[in-house]
Amino acid sequence: MKKISVIIPKSVPVLHPDSDTREKEKRPRSWQAELSHAVTDVAELLRLTGNRIEDILPVNPKALQFPLRVPHPYIQRIVPGDINDPLLRQVLPVSLEAEQKPGYITDPLDEASTNPQPGIIHKYAGRVLLILTGSCAINCRYCFRRHFAYKENRNSKKQWLRALDYIRNDQSITEVIYSGGDPLLNSDKNLDYLTRAIADISHVKRLRIHTRLPVVIPQRITPGLLKSLAGNRLKIAMVVHINHHNEIDKRVKTALKPLRDHDITLLNQSVLLKGINDRAALLTRLSEALYDAGVLPYYLHLLDKVDGAAHFDISQTEAQKLVGRIAANLPGYLVPKLVTETPGQVAKTPLLPIL
Numbered sequence: 001m002k003k004i005s006v007i008i009p010k011s012v013p014v015l016h017p018d019s020d021t022r023e024k025e026k027r028p029r030s031w032q033a034e035l036s037h038a039v040t041d042v043a044e045l046l047r048l049t050g051n052r053i054e055d056i057l058p059v060n061p062k063a064l065q066f067p068l069r070v071p072h073p074y075i076q077r078i079v080p081g082d083i084n085d086p087l088l089r090q091v092l093p094v095s096l097e098a099e100q101k102p103g104y105i106t107d108p109l110d111e112a113s114t115n116p117q118p119g120i121i122h123k124y125a126g127r128v129l130l131i132l133t134g135s136c137a138i139n140c141r142y143c144f145r146r147h148f149a150y151k152e153n154r155n156s157k158k159q160w161l162r163a164l165d166y167i168r169n170d171q172s173i174t175e176v177i178y179s180g181g182d183p184l185l186n187s188d189k190n191l192d193y194l195t196r197a198i199a200d201i202s203h204v205k206r207l208r209i210h211t212r213l214p215v216v217i218p219q220r221i222t223p224g225l226l227k228s229l230a231g232n233r234l235k236i237a238m239v240v241h242i243n244h245h246n247e248i249d250k251r252v253k254t255a256l257k258p259l260r261d262h263d264i265t266l267l268n269q270s271v272l273l274k275g276i277n278d279r280a281a282l283l284t285r286l287s288e289a290l291y292d293a294g295v296l297p298y299y300l301h302l303l304d305k306v307d308g309a310a311h312f313d314i315s316q317t318e319a320q321k322l323v324g325r326i327a328a329n330l331p332g333y334l335v336p337k338l339v340t341e342t343p344g345q346v347a348k349t350p351l352l353p354i355l
């Protein structure tokens, strides 16, 4: 694998975080407290992961226009002293993000043209996405919405009421998707209000929630959240976002279980990322770990060509061969669908494995 600018040789000695600090950070805090303690400084992230700021190249400030943000429960799963750790590399800004590459643009899915009113993206037939917040608990460096105009799509009660009117007035909408940012950053009370209002619209049958919060801050799955989501007539699916098996620890598994107990279908989507999960053995292990946690592999996305993330991209043919290799090792229900998204298409485009 070609090394990126941040990489240091394994032989360079690294500092290990002092055990007191790590111990303190292991104590459970509320999800809101975890959010407010999220690490936003490169040097601090490196210190907590047993690496040194001196060992990486200075990060171009342009890369930091998409800020660093990582909560502690996620940091605790990073292998100390390994600058190449696959979880660390998903969140550590590098100067390569500041390099403009032909074909990589700020809105690769042309969502601006499917944003009929603030807070709504209507690009798929029968389904509508509600942008419930512009923030996330973690900032993933490859995120296709890293340049999204969240300010214009700011969350407000007035906006939610307008979104509800939009859904009421379009009988073709059978599924509402909570998206963002991370929709579970909303309070249980607000989610309860919105979910009940959607359940009152008779043509909506399903609710889907796209979130990375149960993975990066497992404490987010509170009894209040379960109450706000369950207990209505909607069929609910939660699509979590896990790219590497090391993201699934005991706390994540424990957090996911009550969701299943409340009849919420758990699915996973991953992004295929160079240097992070682009090996058949890793993808196989991810599928097995997901199933063990009660989650079905759903989508494996080719990277959306967003400006700042070109260094994570792998070619379509390479991706199809990889999925071919995992299909040879796993039962069909553990093989995620390889997909890509093309602006203007009413659904994602499946890509067949090359066997």
Ligand code: SF4
Pocket: 135, 136, 137, 138, 139, 140, 143, 144, 145, 180, 181, 182, 212, 241
């Ligand atoms: S959690 Fe999802 S929306 Fe948020 S930065 Fe990561 S990939 Fe993007």
